[in-house]
Amino acid sequence: MSLDSDRLASTVANLPSTDLEHSAWLKLKLQQLRNSLRPGQENLANWNGGLMAVSAVPGAGKSHSLAVAAAIAIAKHQLHSRKQLVIVTYTRSAAASIKTKIRNLLKELYLPPGGFIVQTLHGLALNIANSQRELSGLNLDRVTIVVPTVGHRVIKGAVDKWIAENPRRYAMLIEGIQFDGEETERLRRQSVLRTEILPNLAYTVVREAKSSGLLPEDLQKFSQLTTDEYGILEIAAGLYQQYQQLMRSRNLIDYDDMILAALRVLKYEPMRQLWQNQVFAVFEDEAQDSSPLQAQLISILAENDLDPDLPANLVRVGDPNQAINSTFTPADPIYFNWFCRHCEQQGNFATMNQAGRSSEIIIKAANFALQWMNRQENKQNNLDLPFRLQNIATVSQNDPQPEANPEPEGKGLEIYQPDDIYHTVTLIGERVKKLLEGNQERNAAILVRENRQGRFLAEQLAYLQREHQIRVYEVGEVDRHCQIPEEILKLLQFIYRPHSPDNLKAALEVIEQRGLIATQDLNALATFPEQFLYPTPLQPQAKPHIEQVRRYCCNILRARIELPHYQLIPFLGMTLKYTGSELATVQKLSERVNQQITGHSSLPNTIRALEEIVSSEKFEAVEEDHDDQYTRSGQLTIITMHKAKGLDWDYVFIPFLHEDILPGQPWIPTSGRFLGNYTLAEVARAQIRAIVHNQYQGEIESLLIPQPLEAWREAGKLKQAEEFRLLYVAMTRAKRLLWMSAAAIGPFRWNTFRGDKPTNLQTKKPCPILPTLARQFPESVMK
Numbered sequence: 001m002s003l004d005s006d007r008l009a010s011t012v013a014n015l016p017s018t019d020l021e022h023s024a025w026l027k028l029k030l031q032q033l034r035n036s037l038r039p040g041q042e043n044l045a046n047w048n049g050g051l052m053a054v055s056a057v058p059g060a061g062k063s064h065s066l067a068v069a070a071a072i073a074i075a076k077h078q079l080h081s082r083k084q085l086v087i088v089t090y091t092r093s094a095a096a097s098i099k100t101k102i103r104n105l106l107k108e109l110y111l112p113p114g115g116f117i118v119q120t121l122h123g124l125a126l127n128i129a130n131s132q133r134e135l136s137g138l139n140l141d142r143v144t145i146v147v148p149t150v151g152h153r154v155i156k157g158a159v160d161k162w163i164a165e166n167p168r169r170y171a172m173l174i175e176g177i178q179f180d181g182e183e184t185e186r187l188r189r190q191s192v193l194r195t196e197i198l199p200n201l202a203y204t205v206v207r208e209a210k211s212s213g214l215l216p217e218d219l220q221k222f223s224q225l226t227t228d229e230y231g232i233l234e235i236a237a238g239l240y241q242q243y244q245q246l247m248r249s250r251n252l253i254d255y256d257d258m259i260l261a262a263l264r265v266l267k268y269e270p271m272r273q274l275w276q277n278q279v280f281a282v283f284e285d286e287a288q289d290s291s292p293l294q295a296q297l298i299s300i301l302a303e304n305d306l307d308p309d310l311p312a313n314l315v316r317v318g319d320p321n322q323a324i325n326s327t328f329t330p331a332d333p334i335y336f337n338w339f340c341r342h343c344e345q346q347g348n349f350a351t352m353n354q355a356g357r358s359s360e361i362i363i364k365a366a367n368f369a370l371q372w373m374n375r376q377e378n379k380q381n382n383l384d385l386p387f388r389l390q391n392i393a394t395v396s397q398n399d400p401q402p403e404a405n406p407e408p409e410g411k412g413l414e415i416y417q418p419d420d421i422y423h424t425v426t427l428i429g430e431r432v433k434k435l436l437e438g439n440q441e442r443n444a445a446i447l448v449r450e451n452r453q454g455r456f457l458a459e460q461l462a463y464l465q466r467e468h469q470i471r472v473y474e475v476g477e478v479d480r481h482c483q484i485p486e487e488i489l490k491l492l493q494f495i496y497r498p499h500s501p502d503n504l505k506a507a508l509e510v511i512e513q514r515g516l517i518a519t520q521d522l523n524a525l526a527t528f529p530e531q532f533l534y535p536t537p538l539q540p541q542a543k544p545h546i547e548q549v550r551r552y553c554c555n556i557l558r559a560r561i562e563l564p565h566y567q568l569i570p571f572l573g574m575t576l577k578y579t580g581s582e583l584a585t586v587q588k589l590s591e592r593v594n595q596q597i598t599g600h601s602s603l604p605n606t607i608r609a610l611e612e613i614v615s616s617e618k619f620e621a622v623e624e625d626h627d628d629q630y631t632r633s634g635q636l637t638i639i640t641m642h643k644a645k646g647l648d649w650d651y652v653f654i655p656f657l658h659e660d661i662l663p664g665q666p667w668i669p670t671s672g673r674f675l676g677n678y679t680l681a682e683v684a685r686a687q688i689r690a691i692v693h694n695q696y697q698g699e700i701e702s703l704l705i706p707q708p709l710e711a712w713r714e715a716g717k718l719k720q721a722e723e724f725r726l727l728y729v730a731m732t733r734a735k736r737l738l739w740m741s742a743a744a745i746g747p748f749r750w751n752t753f754r755g756d757k758p759t760n761l762q763t764k765k766p767c768p769i770l771p772t773l774a775r776q777f778p779e780s781v782m783k
């Protein structure tokens, strides 16, 4: 926030000259700052030490009031470089923006720009871990930080080692719920287990357990309490153990290791006191997204160094209704909800309900959707509901936010039922043209659930840029560029060793994801590479769609003989039908690799160089990716609902609201059904959460770890709740127009849909909230 210029002029004219005058002047200025805050925000500014929880609605001005409260605390408690306020955020861009706000406020108060630091949690952990390397065991000169994905070599390695050391359990998994011993089926199951199911389990379990502070030994111990046939939690513990060993032997660490290293430093009393003495208090933003380990770190830091029994100076601000990462990352809003409940019991809980972002009708629609979605769940306990019952209110007349609760555009809320997805595009295109053509200072976004929808929209709406000079920015395109090195690497590995079933499968996945071959069970093709690639006349004639895949693969293989290897990368780029800037990225990649291997150029060296690029994640695509690029005026941004969190636009379009995607159904890949009606990864996640929740509440004696089917059902419910919250986040991004639609017909599945090829569209059911909203807001239903 900034003081208005009149006030500032009179301030400067009346600058205090004595200490006494200065303190009276500062008091007045601080009071003015407090007065600029809304009722709920004021609580934050009036914080005077101890624990405090603030639950805010979307657009309530969380970061804004956090910055103001921080400046007030710095001034009031005369903080300096040896006694600091620590503000923790989740992204670097949020950290940079809060930092600038606080600096500006301090400038207006004529105070030095010190007394605070704003950091991401991982940045903070790294600082602490680095302050005492012997204790933390973290020597950044020797270790490399990696972000293991499902396909990462450490995850793969952990799976291979676990299989080698646990032949009996592995055999049980191959047996599944039933098995007739047929050899081809055995090989198929092995391939699915090795390349899909176990890597997924390892990836999920490592993240979930590690970020909850559980060690492999702990999981092993808890697995004794489970009675399921496969021993899922024991397998999970084994994979986690292998992962840890491999990471250590290769001098790699992940982000959780950084937090664990910081916690090791803080475990040593003199170091803990040193840090606690330097930290006056911790303010946390986006607290609904913390993992237990992260919460532990900031709680320790916020404790009083002289008397640990005094309450910690810890303020946590968040919005549990915007928790949208809890089903695929270890973030779990239950911890923030518990913290809120604890603070409520102590009388230091506050809510921020007023928000000036959206027109009144949009706020009404979001509130209505929230209540309706909660009613779908028949839950006894309020904390188990998908949403905290917190309605958004408009701000008061004299609110300082410029254009607070703006006038709506059109109906403000508009609900459409287009004939099909192409009609949807036409409607959006027409509306965007009218809205942005003569109005370059406004912005718009289409929010999608899946990247493939975004790509389709970008292709279909490209004419807006060509013919109407409206920039169309598809955010997913940048992500696609980041995948290019990995896609090329997989094809090169296939070219180098085509007879490896893993290499063949990985290459087929790339080709399938690029939409160049029909979707099919790739395990069946990859089990016997030799037979598939070079069938003998004795084999039965392959079906046409399989024959097409074979030709594709053989073409790629022929390139190894026909082309010098330094031309292979551009060739593969063409084969994968990259276009425009994707091709530019491929070219850049090719040049970089060739440069790296000059003088010892060969296919294995090309592969090694690419492996390095992929695992160090240092290769940047041709286009850069920044938050403010997403909200440029005059632009139509196409972005996923997940990425839209924290952002807003004048006009927000949410098309393709179909029931099969939102809320959708928990999905078990066909290839893995031999294990039963659940996935191992989700079952293990739900089991680990049951353990951690129990530990957190100190009720470990009553611990009941759910059986697989129950755990799977629980995971399904959490997923549905999260999908609804995702829609709520999407709806609350709109300032003046919220445009929603569900086409009557659409593709069977988006991930196999290609907009440029003829496809059979089918009848689609709308997401259930849409007809309900239409009944509640009949004026908004557009004919």
Ligand SMILES: Nc1ncnc2c1ncn2[C@@H]1O[C@H](COP(=O)(O)OP(=O)(O)OP(=O)(O)O)[C@@H](O)[C@H]1O
Binding pocket: 001, 036, 037, 038, 041, 056, 057, 058, 059, 060, 061, 062, 063, 064, 065, 319, 322, 356, 357, 399, 400, 401, 402, 645, 646, 647, 732
């Ligand atoms: N008291 C206030 N005075 C002036 N402007 C305010 C005030 N409170 C909030 N705002 C403005 O409201 C807007 C929304 O604030 P902010 O982006 O911090 O909200 P948020 O709570 O983080 O939203 P969300 O969680 O939905 O992303 C900002 O432009 C901010 O400057």
